[in-house]
Amino acid sequence: MSIPSFPPLFSGLAVEGQIDPFDKACVEAARGCDAGLVVYNLGANTLQAALVFAPDVTLADAVAMLPLCGVGFQNALGALAPPEVAVHLDWGGGLRINGASCGQMRMASSASDPEAEPDWLVVGLELPLWPTSDAPGETPDQTALYAEGCADVNAVDLLESWVKHTLVAINTWQDDGVAALHKDWRALAFGIGEAIERNGVSGTFLGVDEKFGMLLRTDDTTHLIPLSVLLEGQ
Structure with missing residues (x-):
């Protein structure tokens, strides 16, 4: 397998076996590594990667990196699939690919106070390439990349594309503010207008506020669930 190449200011760190790039990236970030580190594990069945950020904004604003990286992933796969x-x-x-769940993104940060400026923030990507079961019909709400017409998408190319498109999104976010990211994310958001449960609250998912907090409408109240509740290890 070829070695991924990344844009300037990004550097790659490959891990193998059972090492989780997300956990490794958090360790490296805590040790003071440079922003732009891309830790990755390109297994036979799964693409795992994580990006290290050094935000110069408060945590309440920095958590926008999670939806931003999601938009970057959609743009990356859209260019290849x-x-x-x-x-x-x-x-x-x-x-979600073709409506079914296909992997996830995660985030962690050095800070827990929304008004603090974190030393680092990590966003991780985990994407199944091949189904874990020989009978995918048993789990129709779960899928894998190569089961959705993407067998020609090379994992290295996708990783490179994700980093490049995420960089473009970061530059747009820095230059033009959050409005463009809001527009792009909302066009891709799953479940708006549907009944869901989040953090013990059941209601209708109305959308998000300016900081990507979830707006969840119950019978007589609209609840705001901040995006920071998704931070791991807090």
Whole structure:
């Protein structure tokens, strides 16, 4: 397998076996590695990767990197996959291909206070390439990349494309603010208008506020669930 190449200011760190790139990236970030580190594990059945960010904004704003990386993934796969392949994003970081769940994104940060400026923030990607079962019909709500007409999508190419498209999205976010990201994410959001349960609250998913907090409408109240509740290890 070829070695991925990344844009300037990004550097790659390959891990193998059972090492989780997300956990490794958090360790490297805590040790003070440079922003732009891409930790990846390209297994036979799964693509795992994580990006290290060094935000210069408060955590409440920095968590926008999760939906931003999701938009970057959709753009990356859209550039490589057949045009009929549809990618949508769950608010909680889940990825959906042609309507079925196909992997997820995660995030962690050095900070827990929404008003603090974190030293680092990590966003991880985990994408199944091949189905784990020989009978995928038993789990119709779960899928894998190569089961959805994407058998010609090379994992290295997809990883490279994800980093490149995420960089484009970061530059747009820095130059133009959050409005463009909101527009792009909302066009890909899964489940808006549907009844869901999140953090013990059941209601209708109305959309998000300016900081991507979930707006969840119950009978007489609209609840705001901040995106920071998705941070791991807090």
